[in-house]
Amino acid sequence: MSVTIKDVARKAGVAPSTVSRVIHGNPKISEETQERVRQAMGVLGYHPNAAARSLARGRSYTLGLMIPNSEDDLFVKPFFIMAMRGLSIEAQRRGYNIMFSFSSGEEEEVSLLKRFVRTNVVDGVILMTSRRDDKCMAFLEEKNCPYVVIGRPESRFLHALWVDNDNVRAMYNLVAYFLKAGRRRIAFLGGPADFSVTRDRLRGYRDALKAHGVERDDSLVFLAPGFQERDGYALAGKILSGAMADAIAAADDFLALGMASYMEERGTILPIAGFNNTMKGSVIRPRLTSVDIQPELLGTRAAELLIGHLEGEDSLPPYSIVETILMERESTDPDFLSGNS
Amino acid sequence: MSVTIKDVARKAGVAPSTVSRVIHGNPKISEETQERVRQAMGVLGYHPNAAARSLARGRSYTLGLMIPNSEDDLFVKPFFIMAMRGLSIEAQRRGYNIMFSFSSGEEEEVSLLKRFVRTNVVDGVILMTSRRDDKCMAFLEEKNCPYVVIGRPESRFLHALWVDNDNVRAMYNLVAYFLKAGRRRIAFLGGPADFSVTRDRLRGYRDALKAHGVERDDSLVFLAPGFQERDGYALAGKILSGAMADAIAAADDFLALGMASYMEERGTILPIAGFNNTMKGSVIRPRLTSVDIQPELLGTRAAELLIGHLEGEDSLPPYSIVETILMERESTDPDFLSGNS
DNA sequence: CCCTCCAATGCAACCGGTTGCATTCATCAT
DNA sequence: ATGATGAATGCAACCGGTTGCATTGGAGGG
Known part of the structure; x- marks a missing residue:
């Protein structure tokens, strides 16, 4: 298998918890120890295991992106891919990954969404379109799972974050x-x-x-x-x-x-x-x-908003308006x- | 938090390991016990935690999709999104998720790929384009990480799986x-x-x-x-x-x-x-x-090939040719x- | 010189599953 | 009656991190 935190700890002559603290920049670790641990990490080529981290922290640092069924010419328009690009780049910048999911209808979309949320695969969800009477939004509200919509949601969805043009x-x-x-x-x-x-x-x-x-x-x-x-x-x-x-x-x-x-x-x-x-x-x-x-900017803002919310940055408004050109x-x-x- | 395997075990009056075996269809569990466990799962609304599962099994059941930088009109063409659709649908069918990642250049692409692989976020990788002297492929070969390429790779990449048109x-x-x-x-x-x-x-x-x-x-x-x-x-x-x-x-x-x-x-x-x-x-x-x-079919086949390989279905050819129409x-x-x- | 206090670090439980091995108990042959 | 056999299940370690609390040791005050 790969290098674990214990290997690093052994090499640096410290406890695994100390290594963990160095990684997270805990200020209680002395300069000297930090240096030794960093050395050991470098030499061994250590990279923390994502699953273990998710499990321990209770967060996956992953967002779920639901892409609606391909009615009409939705896919011919570059809107989706440009928005995805904005989403992806901003998410990466903030240390999040994005999982996507195509569906062939609303029913399947909801069931895929449920899997994402219930199995804790994702911390939050991005919906690419705002539909009337949206089953996805209803589920997310019920589960109290943070989500952001591109387009303006119905006002009854109280916890919806959204981005849209004016x-x-x-x-x-x-x-x-x-x-x-x-x-x-x-x-x-x-x-x-x-x-x-x-x-x-x-x-x-x-x-x-x-x-x-x-x-x-x-x-x-x-x-x-x-x-x-x-x-x-x-x-x-x-x-x-x-x-x-x-x-x-x-x-x-x-x-x-x-x-x-x-x-x-x-x-x-x-x-x-x-x-x-x-x-x-x-x-x-x-x-x-x-x-x-500006579809790409819509994506960027959606990621900003959702991640900001997940990181507990309150005082953020629940929506963002992207200017048109x-x-x-x-x-x-x-x-x-x-x-x- | 949510319902765990222990909650189910308690409710059904069995050990967590038994619940796990029921979930995986282990034949050594009696019909009667299976039924009781299923009941308990249903009543409690149990869904296994993905991170815990990944950690224990040493597999993430996730594929990484690298989307190259948007040179030229690559995004205007619906090729990417159609291929992604094929990938996603096939992956879902086989119980895999897909994580995607845009980059703004090959260097960034490689560093994102490294993160994916080293932190065990993904079990395998899909490359959307086959470039000459590809740094991504070189890294994947070195790490011995399974991957599939859309397009035909250079012959020196011995472990490359690929799909292409003839x-x-x-x-x-x-x-x-x-x-x-x-x-x-x-x-x-x-x-x-x-x-x-x-x-x-x-x-x-x-x-x-x-x-x-x-x-x-x-x-x-x-x-x-x-x-x-x-x-x-x-x-x-x-x-x-x-x-x-x-x-x-x-x-x-x-x-x-x-x-x-x-x-x-x-x-x-x-x-x-x-x-x-x-x-x-x-x-x-x-x-x-x-x-x-047939871009969508190229995606489908890519997923089939990579997942087949991950599941140890040997005897699969290392490539797949998609017919043109x-x-x-x-x-x-x-x-x-x-x-x- | 002894006690207090704090900075630095270790210990061990925990996150939620999986799995090799041990255990239990009923069945069956001797 | 007794040991062998095997089906059904439990126990406990393990996956690789994180974190509350305990421990250690040296500095400083009385």
Whole structure:
């Protein structure tokens, strides 16, 4: 087997407990002894056994990451992997490991989660999406197990930590950007209304109009049944014919891209912008202006929040808002759109 | 704390060792006692503590997954997340957990790997990419720690398990498909020659020509300095002007897409196909014929292989070849290309 | 010189399982 | 009746750390 704390103790001529104290920086150990123990550790190549440590401390220093089933194109979007990257890097920085788990449905997800928590494999849990009536959150609340959600959880989950963008403000800023450019009839193109993302962005849209003294006109608001390109494409005709819009604020790049390809077919030119700063939006012509929601930073903040909580850093707020970044590109550039570029 | 094996033992009126034996299905325990113990476990809601179990068994039942730094567009491609999905699902099926770790460079990757292995956090390791002169593999060999690589490792790594596609055969099949359609001057468009993927696919290309009695003409072979769309675009002019090709077999969808967009600009129409069955290739017009390498299945097989090895299932081969699937689409459909569709 | 006090370190129990070996008891052949 | 046999179960050590409490020894005060 490998080198144990007893081997180090023997080599340094001390008790195992002394070695343990040196490792943890206990100040009661004399400089001289510390040095001897460190020497011994170095020579023997000692590395503490994780399982033994977990058992003795009653903590695993491991977080569990639940990745939802792959509905739709969730995996095509780099959101998940970028968030995982942020999570992983921050967790490593603070000495935590992350265990992940894919599932093929909510039921399986819950049962995997139960295994993680009940067998004490994890100290805390990260949920990648916030669903309505979430069984995972219900279980975690019941078990009183610390967890963090990406997205805003229902208010009945009292102990939920969460990170999210301020979607109201993000859309407010986008609309304000159009208004500043002299647009007044800005259409809103969102996804299904039962997503909180949709509702929040719609509110930001309305707030911005109101704040700038533009009268509300609900004939400019369009909600698609999904977030796919075809959904944007399907609504495009209606938007162009009826609404007399002079700009399009879409709640998702794919919606915007569907709309844009329709416009291109008809030779219509209108400034348009989306959300999520997708790869496709950034390579297509005209390159699509988009609001970057910073998925990696969402992951970083989620790890910060959860670990902070586990380490007993109270006084931490239970949530964290990640700012969005407006990536200005050709699709909202007047010069480009008028061919003067 | 939670329910321990002692609680169960007390409730069932037996010794902890008996409970342990019941859990492991030891046949020496009488039916009657088994039943009583199961009852007790059920009533108390017992779940064995993972750390204690790891410590006692000297195994963590955990695999470590090293994800390389995000050079280029590695993350935009869904390859990683799909492979992770396959890994995770198979590992769960066999009672293993997976710990993952992102790094921002090879040096950091190695140091994270060392932590995993030395502290006995993991029983085995999965490497997502096979690099030349890989420090991770060198360390794992030295430590004699079981590991599996996605891609083919250098032959000096004697204990490497690996999974990969048969890239020779995959390209062979693609070229044979073109030959069957009557094409004779098929251009090969590959990435840099120092990638084994490139070399293997080139060999498959040549093998296919030879097997079908078509004379080799190296003026039809083009190697790009990268795998980006712009690399394909940059080579397109050269390919079209000099080579008199009547079909394009590209070693990557993005290379093919770059080439395709150049052709579209010039009004040239040639059948073309790529590799990796990317999202973009499947939505663009004409939809791109592509070889699907089945990333999820690569993950599944990697987990199978590594776990099989850990469980001492000898007689398992040290590698596994994942078959590829040719996704035929419009870009190689003669009817579509000639406008008869 | 003796007692007190504190700094430095050791002892041993404990975390929650696993497992080799001993023990018990019923069965069976002699 | 008696020892052998074997099935069922318990005992206790062990995995490798952590930590409350006891112990040791030297310095300082009376």
